[in-house]
Amino acid sequence: MMKILIAPNSFKESLSSVKIAEIISKELSINKNFQLTTLPLSDGGDGFLEVVKFIYKSQITEHNFPIEFAGEKFSAPVLINNSTKEIFIESAEVIGLKKLPQQKRNPLTLNTFPLGKLINDLVINKYSDSIPEFEKIILGVGGTSTIDFGLGAVNALGIKFLDNYGREVEPIPVNFSLISEIIFPSSFNHPTIQSSNHSIIPPNIHPNIQPSIYSSLQCVVDVQTPLLGDNSAVDLYGLQKGASKSELAMIKKGIEHIVELIIKKNLISASEYINGAGGGLASGLKIFFDAEIISANDFIFSNLFRDTNFDEFDFLITGEGKFDIQSFEGKATGEIIRKFSDKVKRIFLVCGRIEHDVKKLIPGNVDCFELLDLYKDEEESKQKVAIGLKIISGKIRDRILK
The missing domain is CATH 3.90.1510.10 (Glycerate kinase, domain 2)
Structure with a gap:
């Protein structure tokens, strides 16, 4: 049994973290060898x-x-x-x-x-x-x-x-x-x-x-x-x-x-x-x-994760709409990557867009997925975000099962 933590942040002006976690969880729940835990994140903003x-x-x-x-x-x-x-x-x-x-x-x-x-x-x-x-x-x-x-x-x-x-x-x-x-x-x-x-x-x-x-x-x-x-x-x-x-x-x-x-x-x-x-x-x-x-x-880890054992998971799925240098300067997604990078086998970072200059700061055991890779532009990726998340969830499932 593989234990997977699904903890995304919201995609601003698109989907809430609760909805994103729900979509990813539904796609992965098809595999009965996955034990899923969902803990949607919020850094105080949308959602x-x-x-x-x-x-x-x-x-x-x-x-x-x-x-x-x-x-x-x-x-x-x-x-x-x-x-x-x-x-x-x-x-x-x-x-x-x-x-x-x-x-x-x-x-x-x-x-x-x-x-x-x-x-x-x-x-x-x-x-x-x-x-x-x-x-x-x-x-x-x-x-x-x-x-x-x-x-x-x-x-x-x-x-x-x-x-x-x-x-x-x-x-x-x-x-x-x-x-x-x-x-x-x-x-x-x-x-x-x-x-x-x-x-x-x-x-x-x-x-x-x-x-x-x-x-x-x-x-x-x-x-x-x-x-x-x-x-x-x-x-x-x-x-x-x-x-x-x-x-x-x-x-x-x-x-x-x-x-x-x-x-x-x-x-x-x-x-x-x-x-x-x-x-x-x-x-x-x-x-x-x-x-x-x-x-x-502080709010997230004293509330969402107060009863969580960080060592019990094999994989982490997280993400946010735009991942940039600010994500590692106090935002929830960057912080959860830091806390889990040496505790899980792999981290899957799912975002609308990941800025090029921040990719070099991402730990080596993080696989990156961008909705922009699936669509012609940012507007289309926002319109079809739910479909894109389902496609990416399938790709994550395949990588876990390799």
Whole structure:
């Protein structure tokens, strides 16, 4: 009996990791000599909630909230684990690229306000009949269409941004250069000013609710790339969010201006590292609300793999939509390859595309499969991804049985 672990990540704007694992598992289950274990991955972005559902199964209840983002109206799901009293949000389900048509993708004029409003609504309604009691909010950060340093979200939670004339400024990147003052309401208990706890304390919360019962906020991030500097998250991910190079330069300049302001307020030091996940969303929540930032790898290996014996498998099947240098810099697929490369006979890496310059970093016992090899271009590979996965699964089966 050959033991095979199937642990793919999602293919962005295509299939979730749960669906990919399901397709591969179905194809391989034909062979009765295969003992299959499926553990779909998520690094906080697209498909985060599906993976949470998979992990906790019957412990999870789903609730939906109305969202308006960039003129689009839809319902966003949140999950509550009733046994652990944790609530899970996926940023990509609220402000994600997948929520917007191509013509509305413009990070210069978008921000994370709808996500902050959702968090605020959850905390306000925490003790209502519609929302079960919870003690922690876990936010999957990734797949966003925004690059606003999280200022929209913190604005929804009560922080105000003013210009030189004392007028309130909407915190979208095109306006960042106009901001000259950051205002904390008098009731606001900022962690670096008055407190050292990890509490969400929205200043516009209902006055009858005491700060001691606010939930802690944890951000699961998909990358460790810095928001600013050379090869920043703005540079690496901005173009795919719909910004031009000139717009990205404007966004970076605006964020640098905001950083100067928060340094003057002693919220961070001049040398402090600023995580770039979600266009700076996690970092904004950390700076203003003392949110905890944890890597997707820590989340995955303390939840998905907490009861897994890495030495019991013969083969590993993993993958993601695009495998590049960032995959080995904090993303789930690169990390699982590292952890399993010396523990299994072979690893099968299944991706839409694998960048040429990263292939030399892949261990020798990894066999690579690209959907692009089966189709004429990337668009066709996305349209026929399920068929392509079935074809590749057959090839993996044949290699295992050699």
